[in-house]
Amino acid sequence: MRALLNRWRRRLWRQLFYRMVFGEQGRAGLPLPHTRIAPSTCIEGEAGLDLADHVFIGQFNFLNATAGLRIAEGVQITNFVSIVTHSSHRSIRLLGRAYASHQGEVPGYVRAPVEIGAYSFIGPHSVVEAGSRIGKGVVVCAHSRVRGEVPDFAIVAGSPAAIIGDVRTGDAHLLARHPELADHYTAWAGDLPHAEPGHG
Template sequence: MPKYRNTFPSGAAGALAAWRRRALSRAVHRGWRWVQDAGSVTAERPGPYRFRRIGAHTRLAFPLGTVFGERWIELGEHCIVGEQVTLTAGMMPGHDLGPDPVLRLGDGVVLGRGSHVIATREVTIGDDVFCGPYVYITSDNHSYDDPHQPIGRQWPRSSPVSIGSGSWLGAGAVILPGARLGRNVVVAAGAVVRGEVPDHAVVAGVPAKVVRRWDEERGWIPEPRR
């Protein structure tokens, strides 16, 4: 039978090595927290970004995802933008979109880690909209007019998107061009939404459909499971 030896130091040498590993780990984590704090973007510390507006107490976590077209991006007050969130206005950096804002976040919006908001047409997210991680919101989609050409080479179609105040978008939800979500809408995780969604509705599925709605006289239809 092969014999295995303990390759870890023992005694005083082992204790010293363990202390060094713990000290290094603490230093790395403290250093990373310092980098995250120093790299975060606020109205007082915009870094290299020149957003049209950053509201008071809004914070974009470091590291950010892809960000360009800041001149056409407005961020309301008390927003939380997680790590690796992409915010873009225009097809590419340097694209002139005119005098008005294109991407607007209301007050108190939360964008979870890894989410994307892509706007070449107006994308409006109302107050107190909460998004889980990896939500994808876009005003653009590839066209498929010519079946003989690569889809990625065909000019995309664009349509405005609006998300009503107080809504909740679950992890991995996709909001397609032209979507118009009412107030206090719940989008289930992984749902793909297009078209119009009424106020106080719950949508789920691919494509997303209304699975529950609120009626002022009858309450929730159908009633929630107990």
Template sequence: MGAAAHGIRFQRGDGVFLKRTRVSNMTRIEHIDKLMIEDNVYIGHFNLIDSSGGLYIGEGCQVTNYVSLLTHSSHVAIRLYGREYLTRDNHVGYLKKPTRLGKYSFIGPHSVLMPGVELGKGSIVSAYSFVQAGEYPDFAILAGNPARVVGDTREGDAEWLAQNPELHHLYEAWAHD
């Protein structure tokens, strides 16, 4: 069973309507049967969402524009097989790994997340970043090509929460569960 967009609502492959999730009709989703997406998610324009190896997008994530979320890659296999690549099955060097975005994470424009990325909750991937496979901690700020952890979102969040204490309970509701 696949997923479908119905106006501003998004229906997951398991039939659940996500009332607060918005996915641009200009985003390409491949293998939607292997996409698990939670509610309160925003996915902007001109993205490639490859779910063939399994993709989880946690609650509250924002994926901006021109982002590639990948779960497979033939970047090694194509060189190994050359002209014979399309005539063969079960390629050596063909990579397929699940990718996971922790809840309330933000993916900046023009970023690429390779197969096997496990992004912790509350993280930010800065614009134009190339994130290689691996586990990244909760609240990480990643930037660069290749992306590296360059900060912790809780530092900036603390400043905002100090100026807006009425938001503290809302932040704590997701940040500490």
């Protein structure tokens, strides 16, 4: 009997906390039928979240949208990712115990929106800092720390993240093998990428 009860508890836990279900709501209650957000992801300041459809947000992420967070169509946010739109760590060091009671402008406090462009991928254990703008088609490799502007189609890695490649190199070779997908690709990317000789 105890084994049956434990099995039921494990099944219930998985259903409640790990099951991905299609269908979310965007701003003004608009349906996002192809968007999935894991129940273990924490969204703080949800009113500041501007979410498009076809988005996947995996397990155990922290998304802070208090200063504005725009996640465009097709974005994939994997697992254990932190996206923050404010930071008080400098202010707390400067003000010490007075931080909680300080009136007026808080010195050192950072508050800025974050934008993630269409069909970008944010790898596990990455951090996207306040004020960052990630272009469309970007790949942020695992364990990266993004600060500032990331151009369209860049592959970035490291802490701080630096450009290490361009996704269009690989995309061109895939599209050469699957030309029937060209219309789908250009619908969001604009142009088809061109394969470089000697690669692939």
